[in-house]
Amino acid sequence: MADRYLNFTGTAPGRFLTRKLGLPQPSALRRWTPENPHLEGELLHLTAGVSAHEAEVASILTRTHLKLAKVPASSRPAAVILDATGISDTPALSDVHAALHPVVRSVADNGRVVVLGAPVSPSDHHQAAAQQALEGFVRSLGKELGRGRTATLVRMRSAAATESTLRFLLSPRSAYVSGQVIEVVGEAGPAASCDWDRPLSGRTALVTGAARGIGEAVAEVLARDGAHVVVLDVPSAQADLVRVADRLGGTALPLDITADDAGDRMASALAPGGLDILVHNAGITRDRKLANMPADRWNPVMDVNLTSVLRTTDALLKSGTLNRGGSIVATASIAGIAGNVGQTNYAASKAGIIGLVRSLAPGALAEYGVTVNAVAPGFIETRMTAAVPLFIREAGRRMNSLAQGGLPVDVAETTAWLSSAASGGVNGQVVRVCGQSLLGS
Numbered sequence: 001m002a003d004r005y006l007n008f009t010g011t012a013p014g015r016f017l018t019r020k021l022g023l024p025q026p027s028a029l030r031r032w033t034p035e036n037p038h039l040e041g042e043l044l045h046l047t048a049g050v051s052a053h054e055a056e057v058a059s060i061l062t063r064t065h066l067k068l069a070k071v072p073a074s075s076r077p078a079a080v081i082l083d084a085t086g087i088s089d090t091p092a093l094s095d096v097h098a099a100l101h102p103v104v105r106s107v108a109d110n111g112r113v114v115v116l117g118a119p120v121s122p123s124d125h126h127q128a129a130a131q132q133a134l135e136g137f138v139r140s141l142g143k144e145l146g147r148g149r150t151a152t153l154v155r156m157r158s159a160a161a162t163e164s165t166l167r168f169l170l171s172p173r174s175a176y177v178s179g180q181v182i183e184v185v186g187e188a189g190p191a192a193s194c195d196w197d198r199p200l201s202g203r204t205a206l207v208t209g210a211a212r213g214i215g216e217a218v219a220e221v222l223a224r225d226g227a228h229v230v231v232l233d234v235p236s237a238q239a240d241l242v243r244v245a246d247r248l249g250g251t252a253l254p255l256d257i258t259a260d261d262a263g264d265r266m267a268s269a270l271a272p273g274g275l276d277i278l279v280h281n282a283g284i285t286r287d288r289k290l291a292n293m294p295a296d297r298w299n300p301v302m303d304v305n306l307t308s309v310l311r312t313t314d315a316l317l318k319s320g321t322l323n324r325g326g327s328i329v330a331t332a333s334i335a336g337i338a339g340n341v342g343q344t345n346y347a348a349s350k351a352g353i354i355g356l357v358r359s360l361a362p363g364a365l366a367e368y369g370v371t372v373n374a375v376a377p378g379f380i381e382t383r384m385t386a387a388v389p390l391f392i393r394e395a396g397r398r399m400n401s402l403a404q405g406g407l408p409v410d411v412a413e414t415t416a417w418l419s420s421a422a423s424g425g426v427n428g429q430v431v432r433v434c435g436q437s438l439l440g441s
Helices: 004-009 012-021 054-061 090-100 125-145 160-169 213-224 235-248 262-270 295-318 344-368 390-398 408-419
Strands: 042-047 067-069 079-083 112-117 150-156 180-184 204-208 228-233 251-254 275-280 322-331 371-377 430-433
Touching: 004 012, 004 390, 042 054, 042 090, 054 079, 054 160, 079 090, 090 125, 112 125, 112 160, 125 150, 125 180, 150 160, 160 180, 160 408, 180 430, 204 213, 204 262, 213 228, 213 235, 213 275, 213 408, 228 235, 228 262, 235 251, 251 262, 262 295, 275 295, 275 408, 295 322, 295 344, 322 344, 322 408, 344 371, 344 430, 371 408, 408 430
Parallel strands: 042 067, 042 079, 079 112, 112 150, 150 180, 204 228, 204 275, 228 251, 275 322, 322 371, 371 430
Antiparallel strands: none
16 A cells, blocks of 8 residues: 555655644655665765774675775765774763764765674673763664664674675665664675675575565565575465466465475475575464453464464574574564554564574574574555554654655565675574564663
């Protein structure tokens, strides 16, 4: 369903009226298209304090499609990178203010501000306080920027492992990701040899719940980036599933993932090449307040959204179906972070996904060589949200820093970034794709 308010605020009368009334003024987001795959303009590279990564970060930034500069040469930079990894005490935070205060207002519409931080030290409480302060700073900045601009904090150990993440954040693919803290603490795959136009070439991906909506968008973006996609959904959706598979040159797998043998059947369908990317997207809702929720509305949500994810993941890992260097990306929700009226079942299932990711990620990487992450969508424009009553739908759209709903492709782009071998340094993360929702932020 079209966002008529967003369209109205893009007109001169709309801008005038909403400004006068103090109403939200969303800007149309610039997303990836084949014709405009990159941000265009200047990338301002700043440093707060003394950084051990400055030269390495600069080398990575020269490989983006932006014009790297240490001092502003234009009045409207497309992006600003602030390297604050060397900030180790609170007085040094003044360098963060001194670096960004003069330039932040000039960042172009739909521009990016990315702050690089260091992992928080468990043994140095002064460093921990200073680096944690960056989180509050970035989350607040994301709420101030407006006009489609975003802010993100990336905590990193090694610049080399961060290239995939920086490329994602400095591109139109991250249009609906803002106010996030992303930790890149592991080692990445061979970024230097990555085909950045098709980073998933040669990889096989399985996407559940792929017959429509977000799952279909995920399959489409993974295929665009070079993966062979196996799309899975319930047998009753077989016609739509086959349509998606045929359009993407993929394989349709009609299957009820709540079946006890679903994991074994998935493994059999994927032999002999195995699987590189597993995307757990299938999910259902059966909303009702707890006092009015019978077991037949609670149990199916838990079975589809959580229990089946645990069961099939275990089966695919133990059978060796998931190849080393692979990735698991599960779909959580901001409902699992902040809760939602009438969704105790759904929120419990999505919070369970977050628990799964945080617990499984270290062991899966060590034992199987597989990363485990989650995306947590906010208000995404789908057929399901189109059926929500008007005023609730409008509240969902406006209650984020970008003042609009996201699109299924926003979740798909984030999933594709997490699925790349070059993103192997990102593990155990839950990345909200919500325009920095005011809920749970």
